[in-house]
Amino acid sequence: MTQITRSPLKYIQGSGELYRLGAYCRQIGATSACAVVDPYILSHYGDGIARSFHEADLPLVQLEFKGECSLKQVEEIAAGLDPDATVIIVGIGGGKTLDTAKAVSHIANLPVIIVPTAASTDAPCSAISVLHTEEGELDQYLQLRRSPDIVVADVEIIAKAPPRLLAAGMGDALSTYYEARACRKSGAITNAGGTGSIAAFALARACLDTLLAEGAEAMKDVRQGVVSPAVAHIVETNIYLSGTGFESGGLAAAHGIHNGLSVLEECRHMLHGEKVAFATLVQLMLEQAPEDEISGVITFCRSVGLPVTLWEVGIAEPQEDRLRLAAVASCSADSPIFNMPFPVSPEQVLEAIIAADRRGRESNKDC
CATH class of the missing domain: 3.40.50.1970 (Rossmann fold)
Structure with missing residues (x-):
């Protein structure tokens, strides 16, 4: 290919x-x-x-x-x-x-x-x-x-932009590696029109590594009005590493689930990257990813103010019928969720959303 x-x-x-x-x-x-x-x-x-x-x-x-x-x-x-x-x-x-x-x-x-x-x-x-x-x-x-x-x-x-915007960019960038990894396993066709390259996957990996290493420091600095090396590195990560990484590495469940959440009125005030951050956690639950990856994503999101629960993406009182609407929309025709390396159904997505919310709420108790 x-x-x-x-x-x-x-x-x-x-x-x-x-x-x-x-x-x-x-x-x-x-x-x-x-x-x-x-x-x-x-x-x-x-x-x-x-x-x-x-x-x-x-x-x-x-x-x-x-x-x-x-x-x-x-x-x-x-x-x-x-x-x-x-x-x-x-x-x-x-x-x-x-x-x-x-x-x-x-x-x-x-x-x-x-x-x-x-x-x-x-x-x-x-x-x-x-x-x-x-x-x-x-x-x-x-x-x-x-x-x-x-x-x-x-x-x-x-x-000088509101710090929330930088955090949202990190939420968007957070999914880049996990989605590129899924596309690499499935051999999915990316937005660039072919399968993902070594270069794209390396950029996606660098994207995640930089977020985890410098994201929290960058947020602290922009809140204090400091243009630090960490801020510069996160700007490059959000715009270039993630931009080239997603387009040539591929999108998968995280952006598909983001699209599903976006059909719910209660989520529409949230920024794109904020919804993607929670959807990344949902993708990891869907994949049954290792615990260290799941806990690492939650810890990172907490450190920069990104959502890890349904309440934090605007769904104050989760109802299964509403969540099912999002799950079905996540699996609509041409959704990037079908780039996952295994079949995905709306019922699986619903279960993963509930599991991610539960895991996020448990992390609140640990804080």
Whole structure:
């Protein structure tokens, strides 16, 4: 079976990188740039961004991201681009802003630089844009022709985001190794279009090792406003190691169960990575993983403030019929749960959810 590893052409991380964007765009041959920018970032950093493009002698248009990451908005932005210029698309902000920029680059067939301003998920490196309707409902997962040309992570900007976002990114990254391991055992086809490679699995392993070694320290530091080496390492872990690791290593039960939990209204206020963290524990229960792995995941989640019980993901009074809805949704058509190396049924998922909740509640008693 063909192995495929997909990743950005270049990943750049450091302090002050937001003010070097003009130079990076110039390096890849652009003669002008169109930036889709989060409103908060535009109001606080827009002048500095514009200055970097002026210094690079590169014309820049900054568009404030408004509304939804919808196909309509994407097509309107693409239609407004200068057809006679070598335009580069730049996305600066959170998930929907970045997905909009990636989708515009895909439709217009132009290069794109992605600049996440929080390390809350591993999506910035991926070749997927999640599109919504104008009303905010999920529309489609747009598969892109390529990964971003450059991903730029400015650690100083990211460290100023709410600490909960960094923790959520760790929750998303926590699943990367366990899902890649499952896909490796089953020979599943990954998002990159082939089976997982040695490189992808090594990144997934490094992702878990870094989380366990430095995650708690990084959370302590960002809460104190310190941009430490641990914070920088976790930013790289959340964005690059997990982003490349999941796309080329594969998704499995954890993200399938996340999708199932997301159908429950009571869970919808939770961040993606928070639900993935609990779903990772559910995957380990489903696998009947060794006790040291289970206890290690619980200890890690407790150390950074991630949920390990149903109550902590918003389900205050678990009812079996509600949990069964989530279990059935976890096993819907095309769910990554079927990348597990053994058959999985909704009843097994339900039992694993209940077992994970029980195990998480038992850990509360030990604290």
